[in-house]
Amino acid sequence: MQQQPYESPGTHATDRSLRVLVVDDDPTVAEVVAGYLDRAGYLVDRADDGPTALARAASHRPDLVVLDLMLPGMDGLEVCRRIRDRAPVPVIMLTARGDEDDRILGLEVGADDYVTKPFSPRELVLRVESVLRRSGPAAGHRLGAAGLTLDPAARRATRNGAELALTLREFDLLCFFLRNPGRAFSREDLMREVWGWDFGDLSTVTVHIRRLRGKVETDQARPRLIQTVWGVGYRFDPAAEEN
Incomplete structure (x- = not known):
């Protein structure tokens, strides 16, 4: 990876209130990434293997983790699982x-x-x-349908009164669906509206739809809330669950 002259790409945490944990066993990659994040205004911790990453995350909870997939001692998938089990910390995977x-x-x-x-x-x-930016407090009133309740400001979601353990993107995706019931959206639409990307790997949307169905559907094999619209994409239909 070639280091480039730093230019701030956008709004950053000038008060250094946000902590990012960088986990990569390649010292050159870790140093460059940490340097860019530091100059963007973040407080940066580093770890070069899985067990050290978990220990750092436990002692100083990060606001976000940049996590390499291939690590000694414990791979990035297991590190991600364990971090996500402890708290809903956003994770960006390096592959x-x-x-x-x-x-x-x-x-x-x-x-x-x-x-x-x-x-x-x-x-x-x-x-x-x-x-x-998306993991911070969101504006808007509480949303609800088909036994689901979302509080965007608190980033809290429940189904029939039970707390839902949603990742950042899962929460955003469900929030978007609740705000747009009955409308069909393509994967490109969802990637643009929920992820804020104009292009990218559309399997990202597919995976998140599958994960979200597993948490909000009564029967994931026969989804009623988040329906597949063949040739188009997906539609959130709360009326189908209520019938």
Whole structure:
């Protein structure tokens, strides 16, 4: 990865109130990524293996984790699982280019985003800023339908009174559906509206739909709330659950 002259890509945490944990066993990658994040205004911790990452996350809870998939001692998928079990911390996974199965596995275990190597450090900072911006308090009134209740400001979701353990993107996706019931959206639409991307790997949307169905549907094999509209995409239909 070639280091580039730093130019701030956007709004950043000038008060250093936001902590990012960078986990990568390649010292060059870790140093460059940490340097860019530091100059963007983040407080940066580093770890070079899985067990150290878990210990750092436990002692100083990060606001976001940049996590390499291939790590000594414990792979990034297991680290992501354990971090997500402790708290809803956003995770950006670093994967090798072309490893689509690994990227999908990362999303399946709860990663909110991924960046493929080699990557531009400035692009990674933009992704960090985007994920953190979406993980902050959101404006809007409480939303509800078909036994689901979402509080955007508190980022809290329940189904029939029971708390839902949603990742950042799962929460945003469900919030978007609740605000737009009965309308069909393509995967490109959802990627643009929920992720804020004009292009990207559409399997990201597919994986998150599958994960979200597993948490809100009575029968994931026969989804009624989040329906597939063949040739188009997906539609949220609360009336189908109520009938």
